[in-house]
Amino acid sequence: VIDPFGRPQSLVVLGGTSDISRAFVRRVVAGRCHTVVLAGRDPRGLAEAATEAIASGARDTPTVLFDASDAEHAGDVVDRCFDAAGGDVDVLLMAVGTLGDQAVDEVDGSRTARVITTNFTWPAAALSTAAARLRAQGHGRLVILSSVAGVRVRRANFVYGSSKAGLDSYSIGLAEALRGTGVGVHVVRPGFVRTKMTAGRPEAPFATTAEAVAEAMERGLASGAPIIWVPGPLRWVFAVLRQVPAALWRRMPG
Amino acid sequence: VAAPRDAEELAAMLARPGAGSGAGRTGGGLIARGLGRSYGDAAQCAGGTVIDLRSLSHIGPIDAESGQVEVGGGTSLQALLERSLPQGWFLPVSPGTRQVTVGGAIAADVHGKNHHRDGSFCRHVTTLTLATPAGVHRIGPDQDPELFWATAGAMGLTGVVAQATVRMTPIETTWMLVDTERFDDIGGVMAAMEEGDARYRYSVAWIDCAASGRRGGRSVLTRGDHAARSDLPVRRRSRPLLAPGAPHLTIPRPAPSGMLNAVTVGAFNELWFRKAPRRRDGALHSLASFFHPLDGVDHWNLLYGRRGFVQYQMAVGPDQGEAVRRAVSVFTSSKFPSFLAVLKRFGPGDPGPLSFPMEGWTLAVDLPVGPAGLATLLDRLDELVAGAGGRVYLAKDARLRPELLPVMYPRLPELLAARRRVDPDGLLRSDLSRRLGIDDLRTVPR
Numbered sequence: 001v002i003d004p005f006g007r008p009q010s011l012v013v014l015g016g017t018s019d020i021s022r023a024f025v026r027r028v029v030a031g032r033c034h035t036v037v038l039a040g041r042d043p044r045g046l047a048e049a050a051t052e053a054i055a056s057g058a059r060d061t062p063t064v065l066f067d068a069s070d071a072e073h074a075g076d077v078v079d080r081c082f083d084a085a086g087g088d089v090d091v092l093l094m095a096v097g098t099l100g101d102q103a104v105d106e107v108d109g110s111r112t113a114r115v116i117t118t119n120f121t122w123p124a125a126a127l128s129t130a131a132a133r134l135r136a137q138g139h140g141r142l143v144i145l146s147s148v149a150g151v152r153v154r155r156a157n158f159v160y161g162s163s164k165a166g167l168d169s170y171s172i173g174l175a176e177a178l179r180g181t182g183v184g185v186h187v188v189r190p191g192f193v194r195t196k197m198t199a200g201r202p203e204a205p206f207a208t209t210a211e212a213v214a215e216a217m218e219r220g221l222a223s224g225a226p227i228i229w230v231p232g233p234l235r236w237v238f239a240v241l242r243q244v245p246a247a248l249w250r251r252m253p254g
Numbered sequence: 255v256a257a258p259r260d261a262e263e264l265a266a267m268l269a270r271p272g273a274g275s276g277a278g279r280t281g282g283g284l285i286a287r288g289l290g291r292s293y294g295d296a297a298q299c300a301g302g303t304v305i306d307l308r309s310l311s312h313i314g315p316i317d318a319e320s321g322q323v324e325v326g327g328g329t330s331l332q333a334l335l336e337r338s339l340p341q342g343w344f345l346p347v348s349p350g351t352r353q354v355t356v357g358g359a360i361a362a363d364v365h366g367k368n369h370h371r372d373g374s375f376c377r378h379v380t381t382l383t384l385a386t387p388a389g390v391h392r393i394g395p396d397q398d399p400e401l402f403w404a405t406a407g408a409m410g411l412t413g414v415v416a417q418a419t420v421r422m423t424p425i426e427t428t429w430m431l432v433d434t435e436r437f438d439d440i441g442g443v444m445a446a447m448e449e450g451d452a453r454y455r456y457s458v459a460w461i462d463c464a465a466s467g468r469r470g471g472r473s474v475l476t477r478g479d480h481a482a483r484s485d486l487p488v489r490r491r492s493r494p495l496l497a498p499g500a501p502h503l504t505i506p507r508p509a510p511s512g513m514l515n516a517v518t519v520g521a522f523n524e525l526w527f528r529k530a531p532r533r534r535d536g537a538l539h540s541l542a543s544f545f546h547p548l549d550g551v552d553h554w555n556l557l558y559g560r561r562g563f564v565q566y567q568m569a570v571g572p573d574q575g576e577a578v579r580r581a582v583s584v585f586t587s588s589k590f591p592s593f594l595a596v597l598k599r600f601g602p603g604d605p606g607p608l609s610f611p612m613e614g615w616t617l618a619v620d621l622p623v624g625p626a627g628l629a630t631l632l633d634r635l636d637e638l639v640a641g642a643g644g645r646v647y648l649a650k651d652a653r654l655r656p657e658l659l660p661v662m663y664p665r666l667p668e669l670l671a672a673r674r675r676v677d678p679d680g681l682l683r684s685d686l687s688r689r690l691g692i693d694d695l696r697t698v699p700r
Contacts, residue, residue: 001685001689003652004623004652005629005653007629009689032656088301137301139301
């Protein structure tokens with residue numbers, strides 16, 4: 001059950017080793033969350049995240065291993081996570097993703113496929129199954145990490161950006177499909193987040209932290225916001241940027 | 255949501271879940287709902303079926319001798335009052351709003367301003383018909399008292415109140431004689447209540463939890479009793495009994511969000527305090543303005559905006575006045591806009607294991623959801639209350655830490671035993687029961 005302050009009691013995290021996932025887990029576990037299912041690719045990273053969750057107060061932290069290049073079996077991974085939770089799941093966080101390396105990815109078909117599978121195909125497949133599980137349960141929320149990079153795709157990172165654009169549009173469609181079922185969808189659109197994934201990259205304006213994203217997600221769960229921008233003003237920044245003519249957009253720095 | 259048309263349909267719905275029309279899926283459990291005004295999540299059942307009781311709203315004749323009246327579980331207190339007032343009968347216990355059903359009043363074992371004198375609602379119920387998955391039970395304080403008292407305050411988790419007999423209170427007029435007194439701090443009002451409440455049938459204090467510093471905790475104490483006919487001015491004596499009016503204000507929908515903030519609440523509280531006389535005795539008030547000031551505004555609950563609000567209500571023992579003072583200072587030293595903070599003294603509690611009132615003090619504070627830090631502040635208050643041997647009111651709760659439930663309600667196992675008897679498969683469930691772990695009959699939460 002999610003209380004009026006947005007605090008769930010059970011959580012499934014797909015992509016459980018990312019900095020944003022770990023910040024969100026620390027936050028909800030400090031609240032009311034006793035069960036956290038952590039799924040990811042790296043067993044060592046998952047064990048570390050599980051230890052951290054227990055240290056922050058979780059009772060139960062099963063882990064599930066998967067490979068995000070195998071989109072056909074994404075649904076099985078979700079089923080394993082729900083079974084591991086051993087009861088109702090209040091929130092599922094979709095935090096699977098890779099930044100890729102634009103310069104190399106855009107000239108190498110197999111690398112392009114890998115980025116798009118990891119960021120879009122696998123998550124979309126997993127979300128279909130997760131939505132069905134939550135519908136059967138009659139309640140629950142899907143929190144999906146998108147990115148402002150997908151709001152308007154830029155030359156500088158269009159492989160990553162387009163994969164996030166795909167996931168973002170899919171999520172918004174899914175939210176429509178789930179209206180009236182008791183299941184809610186929150187699409188999270190952070191700007192540049194200082195994490196291990198972006199380490200060494202030049203910072204964009206409105207850069208934020210994993211903790212700030214986690215806090216915004218909890219607030220979004222409390223308010224029911226369908227789209228969560230982090231930081232909040234990016235909503236208005238992108239309302240303008242979306243309208244900028246292509247000739248000008250091309251010259252935008254960053 | 256499923257809406258049974260009568261008691262038979264209700265009984266069938268519970269006995270054979272999933273069968274019949276409109277019962278819907280019941281894998282997620284069943285819980286009854288009345289008018290849907292509960293502060294907490296007791297009458298929500300995500301993924302299950304909510305039973306809408308509003309059609310079980312008949313009102314029988316009021317016995318002219320005893321004041322007993324048989325009513326449907328879905329009867330609103332408003333409807334009951336409209337019927338009873340012209341005949342000179344008043345509710346034995348009046349919660350803060352008339353928009354409550356009799357079933358809900360029993361499920362929450364509601365209290366009123368007369369708790370120190372008359373106890374809570376279930377003390378005035380002589381019999382009730384409880385529809386459960388294990389059949390329909392006729393119960394009362396002398397008839398299967400275990401199940402009756404387990405039901406008092408159990409938030410619908412022992413069954414659905416199909417019908418109840420309530421003993422009403424005789425009145426000569428629908429007017430109140432009210433004494434009002436103003437205090438500059440919480441200590442003053444608490445001393446006055448300890449000293450003088452016994453002389454009044456009704457007593458309640460409003461505390462300013464929005465003001466900070468020296469003005470924090472200033473209070474307005476109102477106490478009174480029903481006016482006798484001879485107390486009325488001569489021109490009113492010919493028509494001493496008037497039915498309550500309809501609400502005369504309404505909140506536009508959707509209500510503008512965030513209308514209640516530190517500034518508006520501060521201004522409201524300032525006004526409320528200033529408008530109260532320093533001391534005035536024997537003023538004549540209408541029943542409605544004394545008991546249900548909020549009902550003058552239709553849909554007042556929408557004032558808090560889309561995200562709504564939480565109400566925090568705690569009770570502690572008579573010797574735990576210090577816990578009340580500390581709780582008030584937690585609010586006054588925080589920056590959260592709380593208005594309608596209400597302090598009252600409880601008399602001895604009911605035998606119900608989950609009935610909230612316990613002898614001592616109760617403090618209730620309304621807080622809009624939104625400001626960061628409020629959630630942890632309330633968690634801290636829970637620890638304070640539990641440490642003082644007190645409890646929070648489940649009817650108003652949506653956020654308690656499950657581990658604290660058995661600490662605050664040590665007789666929880668008695669409720670679980672009653673549930674095992676009437677609901678062996680754990681069919682009756684709500685968001686509240688799932689959140690606090692009351693739905694799993696096999697385990698008591700740690």
